[in-house]
Amino acid sequence: MLDKDQIRNPAPNFNRLFSRRSSTIRLTLVTLFIGTIIWIMILKPLAESDTLTSDTAKIKKESTQPTWQIDLKKTIDERFSVYKKEQFEEVALKKNRMIPVTAVLLNWKRMEALQTAVNYISKYPFIKEILVWNNNNKTRIYSKDFKLNNSDVELNVFNSEENLHDLSKYTTCSMAKYDYCYFQDDDWLNLYMDSLYTNFLENPNLIHSNSMPVIYLESRRWMFANVDKNLHTGFTWLGCGSFVSRAKVQRFLGQLGSISLIKDRLKLADRYFTLWTNQYPYQLSNPLTPLDQKDGWGVDQWNMVYNNILDATQKLYTALAVKSNSEFFAREEEKPYYNDRIIRAPCLNDKCLFLTNIDPFPHPSRVYYANNITHVRDQESKFNKLDFPSKFFWNNYAYHYAVDSDEKTCWNSFKIPKIGDYFGLQFIEPRFPKKITVISSRDFDASFYIRVSSGGNRWRTCNITSSNNTDHKNRNTFEFDCSNTVKNKQLIRFIRIEASRDFLEPFEICSLILDELNV
Known part of the structure; x- marks a missing residue:
């Protein structure tokens, strides 16, 4: 008899996605599938999976940012969550303010790093489900390949016949059992799970992410504001640990259905998702812990980043200027407003967060975006x-x-x-x-x-x-x-x-x- 992990499933369980959504969401997602179904269907994903290398791996080559000196194995072994699994049982969740989360991890060619990340995050009781998508059609991976630290975590793996790159992060999250997703790539380890989750609990509507300080600085240049067009958005890297709402992900899939992207841009959907929420992401600034950094894209990373950030912002600006597209993009800025955010960085021991009202960077509205630039560096020069x-x-x-x-x-x-x-x-x-x-x-x-x-x-x-x-x-x-x-x-x-x-x-x-x- 075949091992159940080896039985192929002809497609991901999209029924799971539609079973819980309102009619509005269903119609929005249908728009996506009409626009991209031909391309997606050639993937023929199998049951059990992983994807693309994270973006920040390439940035590491340009960063001189020092890292916190730690013994990684010792830290992993000794670090446990302050939160208790009893807090996330069904009866308790009806009374407390805790939020169960589905973790989505992508794999490409770093199986050992992926196993480290999956095993580590399974320690945290707010991670109730883990979905792994494997973009590498030359390697099949299965649930039995992972050793979980919590037997209550539900683990599902999907193997793809084609590398979907970033897009698989969103299609996988759209199938999540829970209302919020945690994104993690296989080349970085987020050692501040409790800290990031605690800040997320305060304002779960926003994207919450980790950024190494030098990239945090760069991200402050990649914010775009235009009060006349209700534009107030920014970019952040998601693969180093980030919490997002599944509703925003599903809305993003609808946006992709309404604004067609060429295949190469669609695979780099990370550049579009945060910007198309039309909200400033809530970023914590702290050194990151690298895992295996091999097998990057081998392409002009920065040129790709700039081109796609500009394209995403231009398309957002155009959509906000046209009332017929208004249902696809949020126009109201969500609270807490940018000036009201005071949480800045996790403590090294992951037992607290540093806060201050003193922001050394200018408010994003100080750099007015008028959709008249030809390169993101033009926006950066205004900020500079x-x-x-x-x-x-x-x-x-x-x-x-x-x-x-x-x-x-x-x-x-x-x-x-x-x-x-x-x-x-x-x-x-x-x-x-x-x-x-x-x-x-x-x-x-x-x-x-x-x-x-x-x-x-x-x-x-x-x-x-x-x-x-x-x-x-x-x-x-x-x-x-x-x-x-x-x-x-x-x-x-x-x-x-x-x-x-x-x-x-x-x-x-x-x-x-x-x-x-x-x-």
Whole structure:
């Protein structure tokens, strides 16, 4: 008798997609299939799968961004989620605010790296389903090839007869059992699953992604705004770990049906998806952990990136200008608005997130997009005239250096803080802190308030009972009491150190120690 993993299925289970969708979504997706069915049908996917190498693998060659020095195997073995599988059982999900997720991974030629990624993310209880799509028709892979760390995870694999590249990421997500997908390529490992998921929980409608700092800087140049056309969008790489809504993916498939792309562009759908949501993605800036980086495209990566970003933006602009296409593209900017986003980077230990209201980069609306450029570099040149950190500065003083457990590296705010500006932490697991030590590279006075919040909306001021920096001028320890300000002694999820006066120079924060938690 044949192993069930070896039985071929003539096509992916698209019935699973249509069974749960509204009539509007169905009609939208039919548009896609009419436009692309001939091409898709030549794939004849088998039951069990993987795809293209991730985009950022090519970028690695141009990046001088240092990585956090870790023992990868030791970190993988020792890292576990703060979230519990009981929180994602059906009865619990009816009462709590947790969101179960389907992970979508693409494979090309890096089977060992794929196995590492699949095995690792299966540790996290919010990953309830894993779908693997194999784009390599010379290699067949099966569910039995993976060792999962959670027996409750449902794993399905699909083998394709043709390399669908990026497009398979979206067709696979459209078949997901759950309403949200987690994207992961096979050449990077996201060690900050809890952190990214925690930020995603706050605003699940937005795309949430990881970006290495130098690419985060580049992405700030690839944002496009035009208030007259309701254009407010940006690009981010998805393959290094990102959460997206399945509804946005299905809408994107409808967009592909309404705006035809040549086959080569369709295979590079990642360049279009984030831009066509017409929303600024929520990006966290942190070093990435590379896996196997071999077997890249072997093409002119940057030329392809620029061409497709420009084409995607031009098509979006045109669609927004034509009312007949309005149903395919969102026009309202989703909350939280760009200026209201304060979460910046995960802590190295994945137990917290660094937050600050100080953004050293200009708001995207400062660079007006009028659909009159011939190259993305034309848009970049407008951005480059504004005041923002250089690549050298950002490589040495980016957000994550405040929470990398290394007192020799520091985040520099770039801008000079004014009264009311702040920095702080969001905790993955709520707590009731009583002491925080702020370590700077320079003399650090006590001109601050300590404010805390349970939900991130209402902030209360704690009573500072002691402030001490006599032993080390650059090390200030605040002891504080929040018992009279937090109702019913709720556990605290956010803490911020807020300036009580205007400063004369930027903050330079090297480390934070909360009680005994050193970040």
